[in-house]
Amino acid sequence: MAYRDEKLHEEKVFKDPVHRYVHVRDRVIWDLIGTPEFQRLRRIKQLGTTYLTFHGAEHSRFNHSLGVYEIVRRIIENFKDRPNWNNGERLLCLCAALLHDLGHGPFSHSFEKVFKLDHEHFTQVILLGDTHVHEVLKKVEPGFPKKVADVINKTYSNKLVVSLISSQIDADRMDYLQRDAYFTGVSYGHFDMERILRVMRPMEDQVVIKESGMHAVEDYIMSRYQMYWQVYFHPVTRSAEVILSKILHRAKELYEDGYEFRLVPAHFLSFFAGKPTLKEYLELDEAVTLFYFQSWMMEEDPILSDLCDRFVNRRLFKYIEFNPNSQMNEWMELYKLFSKAGLNPDYYLVVDSSSDLPYDFYRPGEEEERLPIHLLQPNQELKELSRLSDIVESISGKKRTDHKLYVPLDKLEEMSSRSKTKKRIMEILYG
Known part of the structure; x- marks a missing residue:
């Protein structure tokens, strides 16, 4: 029997708090889960610094990746005998779902910004490079790793396959909304996924939803909207991210200035130099990063x-509402005052902005073209979701941005009460 068709002697199951069970029958999937590159995802948190706000948010990208795989497995099961669905793409969809987050680094997005890295690029490199994952995929057929990489990179020729893990209603979002809601303990991210899976239909270039499932999709869109503002952009989590990125910036700056660390940050040297190899990238996880943070607490540099x-x-830093677009003069004055007070404003005065677009209709020619969610009418016509849903129409295409200014209030409070600098800083911050 060809490797791509090989089944395990007995189905393997992972007990899962969100989907109850994750089912694995394919030898290829089981072998991929066992690779070091996939097991590394156990050491990368799904929600980065969110555990400092919601103490239950300790789940990993490993959990999430299995969840996305399971949702795609169920979708394909429902698609099996439907028109427009080619069951020959089944294994490709399952592999892409399982491996879509393979390239994430420690504390993901903050880490990427500081070192100008891209997890999607590293996902491609892991899939196509000298790795155990590549060896497994290559056994399916020589060009199979490239196909999986293309699906994840959204460049695969069959857009229906791509839409399963990357669209405005996909397995990736459906898993992380429910999983993140479960582990943070909030009520916002829950929606009727079973209903959505039942009303999904494969079309030539994307998955569409039967019109009778519109209310379940509305619930999903609103869940996403609430989760972004109540969990993902929570100001306390953002405070932790600000500090995390400033730690990495400071360590990099000290390295470039020739500072002698008490403990040589061996795992970071190639990142400071801007040229990490794949091996060095895979060796850096959150456990290693936190080890350095603990050792850097003993460094002589007072900022680090x-x-x-x-x-x-x-x-953590405290925050106030602050719009840099309309309060630039105040920010410039604060910058000078912080310097005068002996607080380096590059590290202790930080404006952070978050933006989200919960749902968008199709806008040709834009930088990121978002394929809209289409509802399938009884007469087989397609209608874009916001044309039929008042709820979705009300938030459609509306980008919301939130600005905060983060400062170490404890350090400001330690300053002498007679200090004119302190008095002026507090006036600007708190009126």
Whole structure:
């Protein structure tokens, strides 16, 4: 029997708090789960610094990747005998779902910004490079790793396959909304996924939803909207991300200035130099990163030491509403005042902005073209979701942006009460 068709002697199951069970019958999937590159995802949290806000958010990208695989497995099961569906793409869909987050680094997005990296690029490199994952995929057929990479990169020729893991209603979002809601303990991210899976239909270039499932989709869209503002953009989580990125910036700056660390940050050297190899990238996970943060608490550099202590012991910056577009003069004055007070404003005065577009209709020619969600009418015509749903229409295409200014209030309070600098800083911040 060809490797691509090989089944396990007995089905393997993972007990899962969100989907109850994750089922594995394919030898290829089981072998991929066992690779070091996939097992590494156990050491990367799904929600980065969110555990400092919602203490239950300790789940990993490993959990999430299995969840996305399971949702795609169920979708394909429902598609099996439907028109427009080619069951020959089944294994490709399952592999792409399982491996879509393979390239994430520690604390994902903050880490990427500082070192100008892209997890999607590293996902491609892992799939196509000298890795155990590549060896498994290559056994299916020589060109199979490239096909999986193309699906994840959204460049695969069959857009229906791509839409299963990357669209405005896909397995990736359906898993992380429910999983993140479960582990953070909030009620916002729940929606009737079973209903959505039942009303999904394969079309030539995307998955569409039967009109009778519109209300379940509305619930999903609103869940996503609420999760972004109540969980993903939570200001306390953003405070932790600000400190995390400032730690990495400071360590990099010290390295470039020739500073002698008490403990040589061996795992970071190639990142500081801007040229990490694949091996070095895979060796850096969150456990290793936190080890360095704990050791940097003992460094002689007061900024690095203080920032690491804040992160490790959760002494976060406080925040106020602050719009840099309309308050630029105030920000410039604060910058000078912080310098005067001996607080380096590059590290202790930080504006952070978050934006989200919960749902969008098709806008040709835009930088990121979003394929809209289409509803399948009884007469087989397609209608874009916001044309039939008042709820979705009300938030459609509306980008919301939120600005915060983060400062170490404890350090400001330690300043002498007679200090004119302190008085002016507090006036600007709190009126």
